[in-house]
Amino acid sequence: MEMWITQLFNGLSVSSILLLIALGLSITFGLMGVIxxxxxxxxxxxxxxxxxxxxxxxxLPKSMFDTYFLVALPASFLVAFAVGYLLENLLIRHLxxxxxxxxxxxxxxxxxxxxxxxxIFGAPNVAVNSPSWLNGGLHVMDGIDLPYKxxxxxxxxxxxxxxxxxxINRSHSxxxxxxxxxNREMAACLGISTRRVDGMTFAIGSGIAGxxxxxxxxxxxxxxxxxxxxxxxxxxxVVLGGVGKLVGTVLGALGIGVFNTMFxxxxxxxxxxxxxxxxIVAFLQWKPKGLFAVxxxxxx
Amino acid sequence: xxxxxxxxxxGLAVSLSLALTGCGGNNEDNASSAPASSAxxxxxxxxxxxxxxxxxxxxxxxxxxxxEVTVKNSESMAIDEINAKxxxxxxxxxxxxxxxxxxxxxxxEKARKLLSEDKVATVFGGWTSASRKAMLPVFEELNGLxxxxxxxxxxxxxPNIFYTGATTNQQIVPSVDYLLEQGKKKFFLLxxxxxxxxxxxxxxxxxxxxxGGETVAEEYTPxxxxxxxTIIAKIKEAKxxxxxxxxxxxxxxxxxxxxxxxxIAAADLTTLSxxxxxxxxxxxxxxxxxxxxxxxxxxxxxxxxxxxxxxENFKAKYGADSVxxxxxxxxxxxxxxxAAAVEKAGSFDVDKVKEAAKGIEWNAPEGKVTIDGxxxxxxxTVRIGEIQPDGMIKELWNSGSPVKPDPYLKxxxxxxxxxxxx
Numbered sequence: 001m002e003m004w005i006t007q008l009f010n011g012l013s014v015s016s017i018l019l020l021i022a023l024g025l026s027i028t029f030g031l032m033g034v035i036x037x038x039x040x041x042x043x044x045x046x047x048x049x050x051x052x053x054x055x056x057x058x059x060l061p062k063s064m065f066d067t068y069f070l071v072a073l074p075a076s077f078l079v080a081f082a083v084g085y086l087l088e089n090l091l092i093r094h095l096x097x098x099x100x101x102x103x104x105x106x107x108x109x110x111x112x113x114x115x116x117x118x119x120i121f122g123a124p125n126v127a128v129n130s131p132s133w134l135n136g137g138l139h140v141m142d143g144i145d146l147p148y149k150x151x152x153x154x155x156x157x158x159x160x161x162x163x164x165x166x167x168i169n170r171s172h173s174x175x176x177x178x179x180x181x182x183n184r185e186m187a188a189c190l191g192i193s194t195r196r197v198d199g200m201t202f203a204i205g206s207g208i209a210g211x212x213x214x215x216x217x218x219x220x221x222x223x224x225x226x227x228x229x230x231x232x233x234x235x236x237x238v239v240l241g242g243v244g245k246l247v248g249t250v251l252g253a254l255g256i257g258v259f260n261t262m263f264x265x266x267x268x269x270x271x272x273x274x275x276x277x278x279x280i281v282a283f284l285q286w287k288p289k290g291l292f293a294v295x296x297x298x299x300x
Numbered sequence: 301x302x303x304x305x306x307x308x309x310x311g312l313a314v315s316l317s318l319a320l321t322g323c324g325g326n327n328e329d330n331a332s333s334a335p336a337s338s339a340x341x342x343x344x345x346x347x348x349x350x351x352x353x354x355x356x357x358x359x360x361x362x363x364x365x366x367x368e369v370t371v372k373n374s375e376s377m378a379i380d381e382i383n384a385k386x387x388x389x390x391x392x393x394x395x396x397x398x399x400x401x402x403x404x405x406x407x408x409e410k411a412r413k414l415l416s417e418d419k420v421a422t423v424f425g426g427w428t429s430a431s432r433k434a435m436l437p438v439f440e441e442l443n444g445l446x447x448x449x450x451x452x453x454x455x456x457x458x459p460n461i462f463y464t465g466a467t468t469n470q471q472i473v474p475s476v477d478y479l480l481e482q483g484k485k486k487f488f489l490l491x492x493x494x495x496x497x498x499x500x501x502x503x504x505x506x507x508x509x510x511x512g513g514e515t516v517a518e519e520y521t522p523x524x525x526x527x528x529x530t531i532i533a534k535i536k537e538a539k540x541x542x543x544x545x546x547x548x549x550x551x552x553x554x555x556x557x558x559x560x561x562x563x564i565a566a567a568d569l570t571t572l573s574x575x576x577x578x579x580x581x582x583x584x585x586x587x588x589x590x591x592x593x594x595x596x597x598x599x600x601x602x603x604x605x606x607x608x609x610x611x612e613n614f615k616a617k618y619g620a621d622s623v624x625x626x627x628x629x630x631x632x633x634x635x636x637x638x639a640a641a642v643e644k645a646g647s648f649d650v651d652k653v654k655e656a657a658k659g660i661e662w663n664a665p666e667g668k669v670t671i672d673g674x675x676x677x678x679x680x681t682v683r684i685g686e687i688q689p690d691g692m693i694k695e696l697w698n699s700g701s702p703v704k705p706d707p708y709l710k711x712x713x714x715x716x717x718x719x720x721x722x
Contacts, residue, residue, distance in 0.1 A: 003533065003537060006533050006536075007530070007533055010529040010530055010533060013529065014527060014529070118361055124365050124366045124369055124583070125365075125366050125550050125553070125583060127553075127583060127584075127585060129585065130557075135560070135561070136560075136561065136563060137561050137562060137563050139563065143536060145561075145562050145563040147558070147561035147562060148561070149561055150529075150561075219526065219527070219554060219557065219558065220526035220527075220550075220553060220554040220557070221366075221526070221550035221553040221554065221583075223363075223365075223366075223550065224361070225362065225363075229524055229526060261529070261530050264530040265530055265533070265534070268519060268520060268521075269493075269519070269520065269521040269522060269525055269530070269531070270493055270520065270521070270522055272530075273522075
């Protein structure tokens with residue numbers, strides 16, 4: 001019984017991390033049609049931003065140190081946002097509508113970014129100390145301890161998800177974003193600057209990857225290729241969920257996360273992943289457009 | 301339309317080549333910034349034949365770089381020290397530093413480059429068994445010489461490799477004996493999914509079966525794996541007396557952080573690790589590791605006069621907060637043993653150096669080491685230690701005298717089927 005609860009929680013927690021990473025990707029890939037292979041590097045940028053924030057706080061009085069994480073989260077978002085905006089302006093906007101070219105070009109950009117990080121921070125991983133209020137776990141009952149870090153990440157993901165939902169569906173600029181993605185020409189005719197919307201959309205996607213990077217500093221090592229560990233899983237989430245649908249991304253992440261932990265429980269870490277990928281492949285055979293397909297009038 | 305397509309391709313080519321030169325340029329940076337001697341070396345090289353080139357081949361990037369960069373540093377230091385005393389056979393040593401990038405085919409490729417293009421006299425390098433297994437055929441084919449500085453799973457002996465780290469009977473076998481003597485019978489085996497942990501665990505299982513211990517579970521995770529929640533749940537379920545940890549690289553960071561987050565401290569469950577030394581303790585954070593056990597042949601705290609000098613010199617060169625570890629010490633020792641063998645042989649010729657190396661003794665920081673002529677491993681003292689809150693390791697037990705290396709475990713009855721199998 002305890003095992004089931006623990007494993008369900010573990011599955012949820014893996015899902016939440018996947019979801020945080022895939023959220024940004026579902027914006028750039030799902031809405032804009034850009035296969036952004038550099039997405040993992042935006043995660044890395046977010047992690048290093050958190051690392052730098054931590055170092056800055058080490059200069060301050062010790063009592064202040066534990067609050068660094070609350071500053072690191074927005075800092076990670078802003079830094080990744082800025083780099084994303086820059087990248088969109090310099091490169092991505094020349095590649096719209098050419099998914100294969102964007103794949104290659106962003107992959108190159110990813111390599112360059114990794115190399116830059118390696119030059120600045122060195123090849124070995126850097127240590128990010130988690131704030132002390134996130135150490136340890138919540139003791140529910142014998143055999144069940146829920147780590148605070150995982151609970152925090154769950155909460156963080158919920159907040160990000162809610163914010164995204166409100167932004168896309170309720171805010172003025174979010175609606176413009178949807179308009180442009182659904183019918184670019186019509187939106188342009190009605191006076192929306194599609195150029196500016198594209199830039200913002202890509203930057204927001206990158207910024208969320210930055211937040212994911214900041215969250216990852218809580219659970220593992222931070223190095224130049226941290227992003228590459230997660231990028232394949234994130235693409236799987238987006239493809240399984242159905243391109244361009246927020247709810248699809250959520251369910252995709254939930255499915256992959258929970259199944260991954262369950263399979264890992266019954267087999268091993270490597271085999272667990274293999275089983276998950278096999279299931280995804282089988283599912284996509286049955287429903288090529290993923291869990292939620294966007295209805296369009298486009299003729300395929 | 302045609303024109304645009306060509307522009308596209310050209311643009312991609314440019315961005316890709318940018319990415320690639322980015323990598324290449326950085327490698328050169330690494331090589332030139334690391335040893336102080338390389339500038340002097342290249343000046344000397346242009347002067348004529350009073351230098352000798354040696355290769356240093358470690359992962360300076362990727363998942364293994366957390367461990368391997370420091371070994372490169374200690375090897376560079378040994379080379380500088382020998383150069384300061386006049387070099388070997390009157391020649392200054394010039395290191396050629398290459399990055400294996402935590403990628404086994406890259407190790408093989410760089411080894412080939414060092415031997416056939418740079419024509420180095422010997423190579424110091426490798427960490428993971430996978431990297432060694434990738435380099436081995438290259439060294440045998442081109443009759444090169446490799447000094448491998450890390451403890452490994454044994455069951456191997458190549459005429460072109462000198463092993464200055466521990467083999468299994470100098471680390472794993474005695475550490476399992478030690479745990480059994482402490483009354484820890486139920487073992488949970490956790491390792492990274494490649495050759496060293498799998499072979500090490502095969503040996504441990506045979507040893508436990510013969511000596512009344514019990515293997516409650518055996519788990520492997522891919523290199524670079526970072527989510528250990530399920531493994532920790534399995535550990536809780538299996539209720540072992542000890543987790544025997546053969547994880548490599550930065551998976552250890554994730555594992556120990558998550559272990560602590562699950563409210564499991566060393567007092568509740570001891571782990572014994574064979575790939576975590578002082579450098580890794582620093583990277584993971586000593587508060588996650590305090591109280592856990594490790595097994596090696598050398599610690600920064602090892603009490604010998606040679607070690608005092610070694611630690612002082614290392615800190616002077618790489619900063620007061622740098623630490624020394626077993627593989628670093630083994631890498632450092634390897635350079636000195638090679639130099640001694642070359643002096644004895646009076647030549648840099650690989651076959652002559654190998655012949656001369658037999659029986660060479662040296663007072664290493666870990667104590668006296670001797671090259672075993674039978675299998676090109678070295679006699680080493682075994683030490684079990686406990687990680688302290690300050691990141692140093694306190695020795696709990698040692699073997700008293702250097703142990704003869706026995707890579708195929710011929711001296712153990714229970715190990716009879718192991719070497720036959722592989």
